[in-house]
Amino acid sequence: MVTETPGELAIRVYRELHRHPEIGLRVPRTLRTIEEALAGLPLELHRGEAIDSLVAVLPGPAGGPVAVLRADTDALPIEESSEHELRSEIEGAMHACGHDGHSAMLVGAAHALAASELRPPGPVVMMWQPGEEGYEGMAAMIDEGLMELVDGLGPVQRSYGLHLLSDPGVPRGVFTGRAGPSHASTATFEIVLEGRGGHAAFPHLAEDPVPACAALISALNVAMTRTRDPFDPAVLTVGAVAAGDAPNVIAERAVLRGTIRAYSVASGEQIVGMVRRTADGIAAAHGLRAEVLIEGGYPSVVNDAACVEHFADVVTAALGEGRFQPMRNPLPAGDDYARLLERIPGAFFMLGAGLPDAAGTMHPNHSPGVRFDESVLVDGVAALAAIALDPLPAAGTEEAAGTAEPRVRGFRAAADSDMLEGDTE
Numbered sequence: 001m002v003t004e005t006p007g008e009l010a011i012r013v014y015r016e017l018h019r020h021p022e023i024g025l026r027v028p029r030t031l032r033t034i035e036e037a038l039a040g041l042p043l044e045l046h047r048g049e050a051i052d053s054l055v056a057v058l059p060g061p062a063g064g065p066v067a068v069l070r071a072d073t074d075a076l077p078i079e080e081s082s083e084h085e086l087r088s089e090i091e092g093a094m095h096a097c098g099h100d101g102h103s104a105m106l107v108g109a110a111h112a113l114a115a116s117e118l119r120p121p122g123p124v125v126m127m128w129q130p131g132e133e134g135y136e137g138m139a140a141m142i143d144e145g146l147m148e149l150v151d152g153l154g155p156v157q158r159s160y161g162l163h164l165l166s167d168p169g170v171p172r173g174v175f176t177g178r179a180g181p182s183h184a185s186t187a188t189f190e191i192v193l194e195g196r197g198g199h200a201a202f203p204h205l206a207e208d209p210v211p212a213c214a215a216l217i218s219a220l221n222v223a224m225t226r227t228r229d230p231f232d233p234a235v236l237t238v239g240a241v242a243a244g245d246a247p248n249v250i251a252e253r254a255v256l257r258g259t260i261r262a263y264s265v266a267s268g269e270q271i272v273g274m275v276r277r278t279a280d281g282i283a284a285a286h287g288l289r290a291e292v293l294i295e296g297g298y299p300s301v302v303n304d305a306a307c308v309e310h311f312a313d314v315v316t317a318a319l320g321e322g323r324f325q326p327m328r329n330p331l332p333a334g335d336d337y338a339r340l341l342e343r344i345p346g347a348f349f350m351l352g353a354g355l356p357d358a359a360g361t362m363h364p365n366h367s368p369g370v371r372f373d374e375s376v377l378v379d380g381v382a383a384l385a386a387i388a389l390d391p392l393p394a395a396g397t398e399e400a401a402g403t404a405e406p407r408v409r410g411f412r413a414a415a416d417s418d419m420l421e422g423d424t425e
């Protein structure tokens with residue numbers, strides 16, 4: 001029998017998932033890999049029906065607080081650009097956001113929890129969620145009864161999510177997070193400027209949408225600086241513009257598409273109102289009509305302060321000093337973990353994992369050249385298991401005042417030591 005630690009198992013699962021990425025809500029091979037790696041553990045498994053989701057419950061003391069740990073499982077429609085041994089074997093699909101690592105770390109944590117001498121204070125719910133990259137996978141899991149399952153286990157207390165990050169500002173193996181917003185809300189807009197086509201030499205006989213389109217792009221960017229509180233950051237980007245096919249023809253219409261990122265509901269709504277008003281106003285000034293479509297995406301990720309502080313203490317105790325770095329500013333990326341945080345207080349953390357390429361460039365998440373260092377997965381396994389084992393201190397207690405020791409000191413060893421007999425292959 002070959003012995004394998006939870007950390008080694010996580011790396012093995014990561015390699016398998018990285019080579020075989022799947023996109024969207026249907027990720028059957030991914031789920032099979034995860035289920036096989038969980039075999040033999042004392043878990044109660046619940047599989048999604050309409051989507052390929054998995055919830056595994058590790059029973060804990062009855063009446064104890066429930067901890068929810070979330071991993072996402074889906075990849076992106078990107079062709080992996082770098083050549084390496086683990087390169088994606090699926091054409092046009094790549095784990096460029098590290099979700100393979102998230103899934104693998106949670107599998108490792110399930111093993112570390114099952115093998116630990118410490119018992120969690122209550123049931124631990126581990127969830128593998130597909131379709132994070134724009135497919136509303138979290139909403140789909142909630143529709144399939146996630147909250148009913150969690151509520152049925154006892155008083156809901158907290159939830160945690162972990163995300164790999166390729167960013168030179170976050171060293172490998174360092175966790176980062178913040179109280180309050182850490183990720184932006186997302187919304188997509190499309191504006192159609194309807195004109196009247198014609199001969200390019202006779203502009204007075206047509207209604208040209210192209211100059212209006214140019215004016216609108218400028219006006220939107222000016223409005224972002226003139227109508228908003230400079231201490232409430234937000235992003236608006238026009239990412240796609242389409243109008244006309246020929247140099248001597250006035251186009252019938254121009255289409256602009258873009259994205260809005262904000263950190264509060266009020267801020268998101270204010271920008272949506274501004275986009276509508278500006279599009280209508282610019283169109284009217286040019287004698288055109290504007291049609292504005294705005295599709296809401298994910299809400300902003302808003303973290304519970306007590307959960308962030310507790311996680312920082314636990315990571316420091318489990319892995320050592322310097323392993324938690326407060327996140328100074330929120331990230332303009334979005335994540336549908338936000339939908340779980342709207343229901344269960346908790347926190348979302350980034351784990352530095354980016355590997356620079358031969359030229360020294362560290363490519364960001366979602367880039368075809370991004371590489372993650374698999375050796376940090378062991379730290380993620382330890383952190384996820386430790387946070388589930390260490391109860392959130394009750395407000396007003398010695399623990400909450402930060403004077404008590406977390407019970408997971410030196411817990412990293414658990415992710416590096418042998419698993420229970422029979423858990424190995």
Ligand SMILES: [Zn+2]
Pocket residue numbers: 097133365366
């Ligand atoms: Zn992503």
Ligand SMILES: [Zn+2]
Pocket residue numbers: 097098099132163335
């Ligand atoms: Zn992601």
